[in-house]
Amino acid sequence: MNTQVLIVGGGPVGLTLAIDLGRRGIQVMLVEKNVAPLGYPKMERCNPRTMEIFRRLGLAQTIRDAGYPADWPMDNYLVFSLAQPPLMKFPFPTVAQAKERIAATNDGSLPLEPYQIISQYTLEPLLRSAAEKIPNVRVQYGAELISFTQAGDHVRSEIVTAAGERFSVTADYLVGCDGGASTVRRQLGFSLEGQSIQQLRQALFRCDDLFDRVAVPRGRHYYRIDDHWTMLIVQDSRKHFTIHSIVEQDSDMPRMFEATVGTPVAYETLHIGAWTQRLMLATHYADRRVFIAGDACHLVIPTGGLGYNTGVGDAIDLSWKLAAVLKGWGGPKLLASYEIERRQVGGRNVVASEAGNSGRKVWRDAYRPDIAGDTPEGKAALAHLLELAAVEAPKSAAVVGAELGYRYVDSPIIAREEGEGPPHRIEKYVPTTWPGARLPHTWIQPGVPVQDSIKDGYTLLRLGKNGADASALGAAFKAIGAPFHVLDIAAEAPRAVYGFDYLLVRPDLHVVWRGNAPPGAPHELARMATGY
DSSP, X not given: OEEEEEEEOOSHHHHHHHHHHHHTTOOEEEEESSSSOOSSOSXXXXXXXXXXXXXXXXXXXXXXXXXXXXXXXXXXXXXXXXXXXXXXXXXXXXXXXXXXXXXXXXXXXXXXXXXXXXXXXXXXXXXXXXXXXXXXXXXXXXXXXXXXXXXXXXXXXXXXXXXXXXXXXXXXXXXXXXXXXXXXXXXXXXXXXXXXXXXXXXXXXXXXTHHHHOSSOOOSEEEEOSSSXXXXXXXXXXXEEEEEEOOSSTTHHHHHHHHHHXXXXXXXXXXXXXXXXXXXXXXXXXXXXXXXXXXXXXXXXXXSSTTHHHHHHHHHHHHHHHHHHHTTOOOHHHHHHHHHHHHHHXXXXXXXXXXXXXXXXXXXXXXXXXXXXXXXXXXXXXXXXXXXXXXXXXXXXXXXXXXXXXXXXXXTTSOXXXXXXXXXXSSOOOOOOOTTBBOOOOEEETTEEHHHHOOSSEEXXXXXSOOOOOHHHHHHXXXXXXXXXXXXXXXXXXXXXXXXXXXXXXXXXXXXXXXXXXXXXXXXXXXXXXXX
């Protein structure tokens, strides 16, 4: 078999990569060793940047329709059990509330799309269906990569199916989106560097009437005050619930569910499995014609959802670059920029995940066996824990800077400016158009965002009412064969937020260059931006 790109791994990252490559006209084959999508959630949250990406793929509303309802409460609670009044509430806006705020805000500080809760067992089949509808994308489950070899102009992979059939695939490029135990990464000889923290178990339960039986308000996360780090998460159906807890064996998990609920309910155990908290980063992301993305190159603790969402960012960064090279206009530095750009983001997000988990550990470590008791010592211990939690618990979700504010430093396809650039923040997002940053969201007029007005390819934004001639830059991109467009925006708000009269953005909506006059060397800018 022959294809342009072979993707190994049919999780959300691999499927997102397949969809974006397919819609760019690239021939793709995706193989996944499991015979069907996972039946339990390893991820549940698409962050705002991921939803902006899905919007450009035409999937945002489909995902919202399939996921957590927009008006369902997102608040988190500290509890002894769900049968008792909560001890502390951490309020979070619903998707509907977030959308209202976004619609009323035009200072670049908010994303175009709010987050969306959708369980992996819901998202994976949805993405698989979208991929399979693209004529040039082939998806094959029950097919496992055994080995591969690289040659000068191709990668040859050996595949075995669940039925024992063996076949070879010759591809221009291979991408391993095959998880933390990645076969692709191991065969490349790349290692994961970092630390393992502790092992937990995850269990998935179905309980149709849980919220009809308990005392706590409806919400999203319930942190049980115990010495097992027990947490209950409401899944998108609101009838499925996951429990994470530190226990010795699988059979302990139903007991932890019952203790967390605190009142008799009918339930079904659907899945139990062990997992280890890790903070790790691959030594490299690429070798010639082979790349890795997602958990294959970074493992984080799922505080703030920085694992899966970082992987979607990997996929989108790599996708347009692969397409550019395969279509003949991408230069030799374009694919080399993938590791330079995404590995620094992976490293920063490992740090962000560690910071969020450290905050959780502070109040978790304050637990004492008598904390629920009606004694002066127990009451004092509880008061101390709650005092710590009020400060430390919100840190695990305070990652908006990492979600929206990431920018690429020292990339060969991003224009350089004097100075260090804005600081990389984890907890706070400050909009910027410093080259390498994601283009901040602004409204041209109510309901019409700048992002929706940008076509695929490179786009020069001419902001203000006196746009100068951009034909020289257009001619430079045309000479290379790269798609180029000009977008004139007369509205005042985008110009005020972006701070410059001219911005050049690339296909993934990251800023390449900015200035208050057209570029003085358009030929050089176009060649730099396309990797020459």
